[in-house]
Amino acid sequence: MAADSTDIQRGTLPIPDLEYTGTVTYDASDPDTSYPPIRRLLPPDGSPNVLVILVDDTGFGASSSFGGPVETPNFERVAAQGLKYTRFHTTALCSPTRAALLSGRNHHTVGMGGITEIATSAPGYSSLRPNNCAPLAEILKLNGYSTAQFGKCHEVPVWESSPVGPFDHWPHPGGGFEYFYGFIGGETNQWYPAIYENTSPLEPWGTPDEGYHFMADMADKAIAWTKQQKALAPDKPFFTYFAPGATHAPHHVPKEWADKYRGKFDQGWDKLREETFARQKELGVVPREATLTARSPGIPAWEEMSEKLRPALARQMEVYAGFLAYTDHHVGRVLDSLDDLGVLDDTLVYIIIGDNGASAEGTMKGTTNESFIINHMDHLETEDYMIEHIDDLGTPDSYNHYAIGWAHAMDTPYQWTKQVASHWGGTRNGTIVSWPNGIAARGEIRDQFAHVIDVAPTVLAAAGIPEPSTVHGVTQRPFEGTAMNYSFDDGDAPEQHETQYFEMLGNRAIFHKGWTAVAKHKDPWLSSSHGLDADVWELYNVEDDWTQSHDLAGEHPDKLAELQRLFLIQAARFKVLPMDTRSAERFNNELVGRPTLIQGTSQVFYPGMKRLSENSVINVKNKSHSVTAKVTIPESGANGVILVQGGAFGGWSVYTRDGYLKYTYNVLGMNEYTTTSDQPLSPGEHEVRMEFEYEGGGLGKGGTVTLSADGHPIGTGKVERTLPFMFSMDETVDVGIDVASPVSSEYGPTGNGFTGDIAWARIDIGEDDHSHLADPEHRMTIAMTKQ
Template identity: 80%
Template sequence: MSTKPDVQRSTLPIPDLAYTGTVTYDATDPDTHYPPIERLLPPEGAPNVLVVLIDDTGFGASSAFGGPVHTPNFERVAAQGLKYTRFHTTALCSPTRAALLSGRNHHTVGMGGITEIATSAPGYNSLRPNNCAPLAETLKLNGYSTAQFGKCHEVPVWQSSPVGPFDQWPSPGGGFEYFYGFIGGETNQWYPAIYEGTTPVEPWGTPEEGYHFMADMTQKAIDWTKQQKALAPDKPFFTYFAPGATHAPHHVPAEWADKYAGKFDQGWDALREETFARQKALGVVPENAVLTERSPGIPAWDEMNPELHPVLAREMEVYAGYLEYADHYVGELLDALEELDVLDDTLVYVIIGDNGASAEGTMKGTTNEAFTINHMNELEDDAYLIEHQDDLGTPRSYNHYAIGWAHAMDTPYQWTKQVASHWGGTRNGTIVSWPNGIAARGEIRNQFAHVIDVAPTVLEAAGIPEPATVHGVTQRPYEGTPMNSSFASADAEETHTTQYFEMLGNRAIFHKGWTAVAKHKDPWLASSHGLDDDVWELYNVEEDWTQSNDLAAKEPAKLAELQRLFLIQAARFNVLPMDIRSAERFNEEIAGRPALVKGTSQTLYSGMKRLSENSVVNIKNKSFTVTAKVTIPESGAAGVIIAQGGSYGGWSLYLHEGTLRFAYNIMGIETDYTTSEAVLEPGAHELRVHFAYDGGGLGKGGAVTLFDGETKLGEGRVSRTLPFFFSMDETVDVGVDVASPVSADYEATGNAFSGKISWVRIDVGDDNHDHLIDPAHQMQIAMTRQ
C-alpha cells in the first residue's frame, strides 16, 4: 500500500488486491514482472497527532484559562494555536475517555458510567461494540504508528486480570501498538501499578531514588517517539498521552508544592473571584459573564474551622504543584518533538481535564482516601489533619483536597465532576495547535465542541475517510462533528449544535444556544429520589455564558421542547434506561455482568502478582484462612509469601528473621503483628494463618492463629479491619510485596521470598457480614475510584 490517492480506505483493513498479470515459469524470464511492494502509509500530508488528556482538572485551574496554577507549556501550545472555551466532556473519567477514543457518545460505546458499576444494558455494559472501532485502530490500519501512555480506565472489571481477554485493553484491542500505563481509575504516583502492553512491570526505582510515574511515563513516550522517527521517519504517529495527574492521590515532589506556599491562604471563595477576573481579562469568558454562586452544600471558606485553614491551603498548594508538575512533563514531551523537528507537523490537542474538578475529597480533604472509603473518617479528625499536614503529597499520603477547592477549580461555573447537568462538570479548557495546518496563533475559539469531535477532526486533518467497515463489521458513523472549519476562522459556523449529557441521573441537553438541565444528585451524596422528581432549569447560553439565570419559569414552552429533545437523544444513543441504582449495580448477578472470581476458595501460585481486588476472593468482614505450601532451604528463608494492599492498608504473610509473621495494616495508622514463637526449620512446610472474625458488624477485629501443619506457632489479635477496600491500586502478590510495603519489617524492594512456594490458598468463612453494607456508601466507594 502507499500514499497514492487511489488507495481505497473506507474498508479496513485495506483489502489486498490479487496480482492479475502474467505468471511466468522462470523468475529470470524477461516477462516476469510484479509491482514493487509499497509500505502502507496515510495520505500525503497527514500530520502526527498528539492528544494530551489531563485528569480531574476544572476549567478554572490552568493559567491558560485564568486559573491560579502556572502552566507555561499549556500556554506555549496555545500561543502556537487556539484556545477552545466551549469544549465539553462527559463529567466522568471512563465515559469521557471512551467517547474521545471512539468518536461516539459514551452510552453508544457502553460507558454510561465507570467500569466498576457496569450493568448488562447496552449503554452501561462497559463494552465498546465492534461496530464502533476506536480511532487508534482506524489510524493504525491507515499506516500510523500508535501508542498510549498513562491512564486507561475503560477495561471491563471482569477482564482486568492478567489473563484478559485483552480485546478491550489499549493494546491490542484498542488499536494501540504500544501501551505503558495503568488500567484502573487512579494509581499511586510513587508506587504505580504499571502495565507494558498486557504485562505488569515494576517501576525502575523508589520515591527515595527519585521515581515518580509522571516523569517515567513521559520518558517512555519520548523514547518511543524517538525510536519511531528513527526507524520510520515518513510514518506519522498517533500518541495518546493521559497522565494520572491531577486525579487523586495528589502526589508531587515537595519543591513543586512549595512554589505555591501562601498562595491560597485567602481561601476558595476569594480564589473564585480572582480567577474570574483573570478569565475576563484573557477573554476566555465574555465581559458580560456572571460568576455563579457557590453551589449548594459546599461550605464557605469562613465556615471552616480556622485552625484547619493552613491544612486546607496546603491541600491546594499540593494540587497546584501537581498540575504544574504535569505541565512541566508535557513540556518535556513537546521539547522532544521539537528536537526531532516534527512539532510543527503535529496536530496537538491539550484537553485540560476529562471532567470538572473532583469533589470526591470530602468537605475537609483527606490525607488518605481510605478513611472515606472504609467509613473511618472519625480517625481523621481535625487534629489528625493538622498533625499530618506535612505528609500531603508525599509517599506517606494518599491525599485529596477539599470540595471547596474543586468548586473553585471549576470557576466560573456551577458544580463539579459527576454533575453532567452543569458546565462545572463538563466544560474543560482545550487547546489545539498544528503550526503547519493552522495559520492562527494565540487566538480564541468559542464554537461549541465536545470530546466526540476529536476523532472526526483527526481523520479530516489526515485526509482519511471515516471507515465503513472495520475487520468485516459495518461501522456505526461517528457522532461527533469535525472542528476543522473553526481552525481558520473565529466566525466559522457552529457545526455541533445538539448534544445531550447524562451521568448518574444528572442530565442536560444543549441545542442551538439553549440548555435544559436537571441535577439529580450531589457528587458526595447518593440518589435519594426518583428521576421524575428532579427540577429542570433552563438557560439561554448565548446570553448567559455561565448558566447563572434560570429561565424555566419564564420560558415553559422552550423548556418542554428541550426536555422532549433530551428524551429523543436519550433513546437514540442508549441512555435509556437511565440508571440511578446503587446496591444493585454492585451485585454482578443483578447487574448482569460476569464475575471474575466466584466461590469461597482460590488457589494462587508463585509468580502471580498485580492481582486487583476484583481478581481475588474477598476476605473482608468475615473469617478467612490463608494456607501456603513452601520449602525453606538449608540457609533459611525470608520474605513475603503473599500480600494484599500496601502501606495505606493491607495484610501480609511473610518470614522475618526465620519466624512466620502476619501483619494487618490499618490505613498506615497502626499495624497489628502476630509472630511465631520459634524459627522455622529448613524443609517443606504447610504454613497457615487463620483469622477468626469477631462479628457483630463491619470492620471488626478478630483472633489470629499461625500454624505449621497442625502445629500451632503463635497467636495474636487484629484490633479492627478494613471493611470495604484495601487499596485503590495496590494488589495481591504471591512471593513478593510490590509497590509500597504492607509491613515495616521489610522494604519496598528486596522483599521477595527466598524459599520455594508451591501454592497459596485463600479460604473464606461463612460468617459474611457484607449484607450490612450501606448501598449509598458502596456507590461512593466506586465513584471515588474513577
C-alpha cells in the same frame, strides 16, 4: 516505497490486499517477469502526527491558560501556536469521557454510561465497546499510523482487568494501540504505580527515595517511543495518546513543586474564585459581561471552615497546584522532544485540560488518605490528625485529596463539579489545539461549541482519511461527533455541533442551538434520594448567559418543554435509557448481569502471580478466612513475603523474617497488628497457615489470628479492627513478593521477595460473612471515588 495515497480505497479496513493479475512466468530470469514493488502502507500525503493529551480531574478554572492560579507555561506555549477552545465539553466522568474520545461516539453508544465498576447488562452501561464502533487508534493503525498510549486506561471491564485478560478492551491490542505503557483503573499511586507494559505487569525502575515518580516515568517512555518511531520510520506519522493519572487523586508531587505555591491559597476558595474570574475576563476565555455563579449549595464557605484547620486546607491546594504544574512540566518535555526531532510543527496537538470537572470526592475537609473515605472511617481523621500530618501531603506517606471547596474553585466560573453532567462545572474543560503546518491562526480563541466526541472526526479530517464503512468485516456505526476543522482558521464560523445531550448518574442536560435545559439529580457527595421525575429542570440561554447563572425556566416554559422532549429523543437514540440511578443494586453482579471473575470460597495462587486487583481475588473482608501455603525453607532460614494484599495504606501480609512466620494487618497506615510465630520454621518443606477468626458483630471488626505449621499452632495474636470495604485503590495481591508500597514496616518496598520456594498459596473464606451489613449508599461512594 510507499503506496500512492490516491489509489488506495480506505473505506474498508483492513485495506484489502489486491491479487496480482499480470503475466506469471516459469522462470524468474525471464525478461517478461515483472511484478509491482511491495509498497508500505502509509496514510495519505500530508497526514500529520497526532498527539492527544488528556489531563485527569482538572477543572476549567485551574490552569493559567484559562485564568486559573496554576502556572502552566507549556500549555500556554501550545496555545500561542494555535487555539484555545472555551466551549469544549466532556461527559463529567472519567471512563465515559475516555471511551467517547477514543471512539468518536457518545459514551452510552459505546457502553460507558458510567465507570466500569458499576457496569450493568444494559447496552448503554455494559462498559463493552461494541465492535461496530472501532476506536480511532485502530482506524489510524489500519491506515498506516504508528500508535501508542501512555498513562491511564479506565475503560477495561472489571472482569477483564486481570493479567490474563481477555485483552479485547485493553489499549493493546484491542484498542488499536501498538504500544501501551500505563495503568488499568481509575487511579494509581504516583510514587508506587501499578504499571503494565502492553499486557504484562511491570515494576517501576526505582523508588521515591531514588527519584521515581510515574508522571516523569511515563513522559520518559513517551519520548523514547517517539524517538525510536521517528528513527526507524521517519515517513510514518504517529498517533500518541498521552493520558496522565495527574491530576486525579492521590495528589502526589515532589515537595519542591508544592512549595512553589506556599502561601498562595491562604485567602481560601471563595476569594480564589473571584481572582480567577477576573483573570478569565482579562484573557477573554469568558466574556466581560459574564456572571460569576454563586457557590453551589452544600459547599461550605471558606469562613465556615475551622480556623485551626485552614493551614492544612491551604496546603492541600498548594500540593494540587504543584501537581498540575509538575504535569505541565513533563508535557513540556514531551513537546520539547518533538521539537528536537523537527516534527512539532507537523503535529496536531490536542491538550484537553480535564476529562471532567474538578473532583468533589475528597469530602468537605479533604483527606490525607482516601482509604479513610472509602472505608467509611473518616471519623478517625480528626482535625488534629490532619494538622499533625500536614507535611505528609503529596509525599509517599499520603494518599491525599483536597476539600470540595477547592474543587468548586477549580471549576470557576461555573456551577458544580465532576459527576454533575447537568452543569458546565462538570463538563466544560478548557482545550488547546495546535498544528502549525495546518492551522494558520496563532494565539486565538474559539468559542464554538465542541465536545470530546469531536476529536476523532477532526483527526481523520486532518489526516485525509475517510471514516470507514466496515472494520474487520463489521459494518460501522457512524461517528457521532462533528469535525472541528471548520473552525481552525475562522473564528466567526457558525458552530456546527448544534445539539448535544449530557447524562451521568441521573444528572442530565441538553444543549441545542444556543439553549440548555438541565436537571441535577444528585450531588457528587450524596446518593440518589428521589425519582428522576421529581428533578427540577432549569433553562439557560447560552447566547446571553455564558455561565448558566440566570434560570429562565419560569419565563419560557414552552422552550423548556421543547428541550425536555429533545433530551428524551436523544436519550432513546444514544442508549441512555433506561437511566440508572441505583446504588446498592449495581453492586449485585447477578442482579445487574455483570460477570464475576472469581466465584466460590477458595482461590489458589502460584509463584509469579502478581498485580491482582481486588476485582480479581476472593474477598476476605468482614469474615473469617485463612491463608495456607506450601513452602520450602532453605538451610539458612527464610525471609520475605509469601502472600500479600494491599499496601502501606491498608492490607495484610503473610511473610517470614529471620525464619519466623509472621502476619501483619495494616489499618489505614495508622496501625499495624503483627502476629509472630513462637519459633522459626525449620529448614525443609512445610505447610504454613494463617487463620483469621472474625469476631463478628458488624463491619470492620477485629479478630483472632492463629499461625500454624504442618497442622501445629505456632503463634497467636489479635487484630483490633479491620478494613470493611477496600484495602487499596490500586495495590494488589502478589505471590512471593510485595510490589509497590509495603504492607508491613518490617520490610521495605524492594528486596522483600521470599528467599525460599513457594509451591502454592491459597485463600479460603468462611461462612460468617457480614458484608451484607454494609451501607449500600457507601458502596456507590467507593465506586465513584475510584474513577
